[in-house]
Amino acid sequence: MGDDRTTARILLERQGRTYAQEAGIGLADRPGPLYQLLVLTTLLSTRIRASVAVAAARELFAAGCRTPQAMEATGWQERVDALGRGHYRRYDERTATMLGTGARLCLDRWHGDLRRLHREGGGNPTALRRLLTEFPGIGPTGADIFLREVQAVWPDVRPYADRRALAGAQRLGLPANPRGLAGLVPEGEFGRFASALVRVALGEESAGEVNRTVATATAR
Template sequence: MAQKDVADAVIEAQGRLFNVEMGADIARDQPAQWFHWLVGAILMSSRIGHANAVRAAAALKREKLHTVEGILGSERSRRIKVLNENGYARYDTQGADYIHAAADLAKERYDGDLRRLREEAADPQAIADALTGFKGIGKVGAEIFCREAQMVWTELHPQAGGPALDAAAELGLPKDAKRLAGLAGSPERMARLVAALTRAALDGPAEEVRRVAG
């Protein structure tokens, strides 16, 4: 089976973006969406299942704790409670403190708008480096943020790494971001392909993907 067919199958079967799943929807390119995605990247950076991290990030939005002002105006105990009750019990205290620190830095450094981080960065590496200035965001967290941000912040394109590349190799796809981008065809589809490959690595390939990949 041609690699393009496999890539298309992976995108179709497992290509739901993590930011969309948690309710951030960064394609809208608004400050609140970008900060919520940063919160999601912080939560997904911990040693906890990605499904639990996404569930916790979605719960924060339901409780209006996904924006800079919402978090800064909240009680620590409330943030801990929401995380604890939504799949993030092991890291609820840490997570509550990390997202508060992120909100504080976002307001102080970028006036609550992470698009300013993009504007100030000279290149993709500078974006990743700036992201690691947020507590709870290391190299992995920056990769998580950037792999979906590339659909809007196209200077990040192509972006792929970690378990996604391992899954690509197992499915007979190139273990290379540029070649994967060629199969995807656009920054938006590349973000979906990397999300899909990450899901395939963490949850296993979907049945349709296995069939097409042979």
Template structure:
């Protein structure tokens, strides 16, 4: 940590990480490596997690999907019905029943996403990165052109992928920065980098803060920090 940080800020960061200190990739055992399967798995996780409040249920659902269909081509060839069954009760509000509209809609989105990644990028998001010239703004533009991907999804994806795509780092996202400001930890990703400047550490802290923002657990963190 930066030596100029106040002691209360250091204690707050420790409390944040103690409460919520694992990223989604780590939590569900998804390897974070710069290969096609891993990068697509991170994107599937972001698509499931971002609109559902950063909870662990959708992350577990992502694990179920990526554990069965390892590549975009695999998932693109799957039936939406099979994908909906794999999503199961892990996604909040999604039931294992075949008639569940939410499960069916989510599954159809994932199959469409996999098809688009396969057809447009040959199943390899590294091609998207190269096409963007390693420019985060352009990467965001190309990602949001994919089915099911909006700016909130890209925020989660960038947060998780920043150890692999160094042009993204430091990255935090709106939810994380809102919690950081409320807890007196700063207002930018650069501020968060003062607490650990390696991209994986920034990602862990940002992910933890995003969950705190969703849960509204700021007071619990303050009490833990003393």
């Protein structure tokens, strides 16, 4: 357990940023940031590199698409152009359409406030996953991404570790279950930890480098 805690600490030091933070989202339990996370989740849900999805999200936000009202008011071509500036070109037209449709659903069903979705789901991950997959472009994997990131501000979802986070844990020789992983970091840090584990699973962080750093630290 001691070495596992050291591994978790070093991983957080090396990769302790969520994808929401990387996209410039100041995540909070408020309508705007929660919607921005939904946009990022939609972009991350396609077969495209995470770095490209993050860049595209930043371009959409720079174009003013930070609320469902603004997303809907932005023209389809403007959304396509913003996605293109983020090099999100393979799926740009279809995604621009889905973002517009999703914005309308958010407004119609949740009055633009995903805290209402949270309340309807009762903080239950299974119920929340089902509700999230009603948005166009968000399937089970996308719902997992949203819940993994949002647990930073929805504590009743914690500890949430999706398939990719657990795969990263396995590469590092850490417990391959959410409860076991949760015991390695302070409660409020689990969202960052889960994102860091995903980076290991995706090859954005080297499991070998982390383990070598841990070996050096524990040998002192």
